[in-house]
Amino acid sequence: MLRDKIIEALQTVKDPEIDSVSIIELGMVEEVENTPNGVFIKLLPTFMGCPALEIIKKNVVNAVTAIDEVQNVEVQFIYHPPWTSDRVSDIGRERLKEFGIAPPPRHIAETGEWQADCPYCGSTYTTMENLFGPTACRSILYCKSCKNPFEAMKPVSTLM
Amino acid sequence: MRYALEDAMKNEAYRDAAVELLFQLADDDFILAYRGSEWLGLAPHIEEDVAFSSISQDTMGHAAMFYQLLHELGAGDPDELAHARPASDRKNAILLEKVNGPGTYLTEPHYDWAFAVVRNYFYAQAKKVKIESLKNSSYQPLAEAAVKVNMELYYHLLHWKTWFSQLVSAGGEATTRMETAMETAFGDLDGLFSLGQKGAEMVKHNLIESEDDLRKRWVQAMSPVVASLDINMPEKFGMKSGNGRDGVHSSDLQSALDTLGEVYNFDPAASW
Numbered sequence: 001m002l003r004d005k006i007i008e009a010l011q012t013v014k015d016p017e018i019d020s021v022s023i024i025e026l027g028m029v030e031e032v033e034n035t036p037n038g039v040f041i042k043l044l045p046t047f048m049g050c051p052a053l054e055i056i057k058k059n060v061v062n063a064v065t066a067i068d069e070v071q072n073v074e075v076q077f078i079y080h081p082p083w084t085s086d087r088v089s090d091i092g093r094e095r096l097k098e099f100g101i102a103p104p105p106r107h108i109a110e111t112g113e114w115q116a117d118c119p120y121c122g123s124t125y126t127t128m129e130n131l132f133g134p135t136a137c138r139s140i141l142y143c144k145s146c147k148n149p150f151e152a153m154k155p156v157s158t159l160m
Numbered sequence: 161m162r163y164a165l166e167d168a169m170k171n172e173a174y175r176d177a178a179v180e181l182l183f184q185l186a187d188d189d190f191i192l193a194y195r196g197s198e199w200l201g202l203a204p205h206i207e208e209d210v211a212f213s214s215i216s217q218d219t220m221g222h223a224a225m226f227y228q229l230l231h232e233l234g235a236g237d238p239d240e241l242a243h244a245r246p247a248s249d250r251k252n253a254i255l256l257e258k259v260n261g262p263g264t265y266l267t268e269p270h271y272d273w274a275f276a277v278v279r280n281y282f283y284a285q286a287k288k289v290k291i292e293s294l295k296n297s298s299y300q301p302l303a304e305a306a307v308k309v310n311m312e313l314y315y316h317l318l319h320w321k322t323w324f325s326q327l328v329s330a331g332g333e334a335t336t337r338m339e340t341a342m343e344t345a346f347g348d349l350d351g352l353f354s355l356g357q358k359g360a361e362m363v364k365h366n367l368i369e370s371e372d373d374l375r376k377r378w379v380q381a382m383s384p385v386v387a388s389l390d391i392n393m394p395e396k397f398g399m400k401s402g403n404g405r406d407g408v409h410s411s412d413l414q415s416a417l418d419t420l421g422e423v424y425n426f427d428p429a430a431s432w
């Protein structure tokens with residue numbers, strides 16, 4: 001099946017800033033359409049100002065074009081439905097941890113505060129250092145158990 | 161009713177009102193993101209440098225998306241809309257274009273952090289009020305974009321509210337400087353809520369709620385903060401420097417556009 005090959009190809013496209021996790025695992029792939037005119041792929045940006053979007057787009061085109069049966073690939077970023085952090089798959093959450101990034105918390109307190117467990121030792125004894133991290137989608141935390149700083153993917157939901 | 165892009169293109173009055181509103185939203189975010197970028201390396205501490213540049217990057221992303229929506233409505237190329245329009249065509253509120261303080265980024269930047277905090281907090285709250293309203297906009301692509309912007313804005317608002325509360329309640333120089341900055345901001349705050357001359361059209365077409373409603377909602381959202389910090393908020397806000405929605409601007413805007421567009425104007429056809 002061509003569709004399986006396309007999904008397989010998309011699985012090789014990683015987040016340029018977190019190369020252990022694919023755009024499928026991050027929940028960024030919304031639609032794959034195979035038409036006589038080519039393959040149309042709709043992606044959801046995690047954060048809108050993310051500078052990695054153009055790189056991701058190019059990598060998707062390259063990966064899918066490499067499939068023999070595919071002539072033409074078009075990639076479009078759409079805002080609806082919005083990407084939310086609960087779209088990260090269970091495998092994606094594990095891959096983030098492997099990279100040293102805590103997966104996005106599933107619960108946010110009414111005050112807007114949230115906590116993430118340490119991706120290294122699993123401790124819940126952590127503190128928020130900076131809501132804003134090195135990229136738009138990450139925050140910086142500190143583990144009081146193993147004394148490591150770490151990053152967490154920000155929770156993002158339509159309830160905010 | 162809800163308008164898709166095709167519906168908007170068939171109704172000229174509707175399209176014009178939507179375009180005007182989008183220019184206001186895009187230009188507001190664009191210029192404030194630029195002012196934010198001028199703080200890079202100058203913020204009070206390294207964590208703030210990281211946070212503020214992240215916020216400015218998000219905000220520029222929102223501007224780019226609004227310019228994209230304008231492009232779809234036939235208003236022109238997004239890059240040109242961002243870089244090639246003269247100050248007199250810009251629709252941003254004047255409060256957002258004002259310089260960060262004396263000096264320039266390269267020479268003696270004596271920027272005012274109190275003003276940065278006040279301006280960004282007041283703006284984030286005003287944007288929040290607008291975005292909540294836009295979630296119900298009759299223009300479907302704008303309503304969808306609002307949902308996305310809202311999730312990022314959440315963090316911006318949280319950030320600036322924290323700074324604001326801490327500096328206002330710190331006492332001494334911090335409190336005095338925050339009070340001065342607030343006085344400046346209140347004096348031009350109405351420019352943020354103004355919908356310009358097509359405002360009535362926008363409201364009639366259910367693109368967004370009225371200026372009065374937006375202002376009321378802002379005051380309401382601010383009231384717990386105002387009460388707990390004992391802030392002297394004026395009954396009425398001003399538009400001392402004029403209404404940016406009408407293309408009236410200070411010289412601060414033109415010099416910002418000159419700096420910002422320097423590379424673009426060097427070779428507008430270059431591909432990045």
Ligand SMILES: [Zn+2]
Binds near residue numbers: 122145
């Ligand atoms: Zn740990």
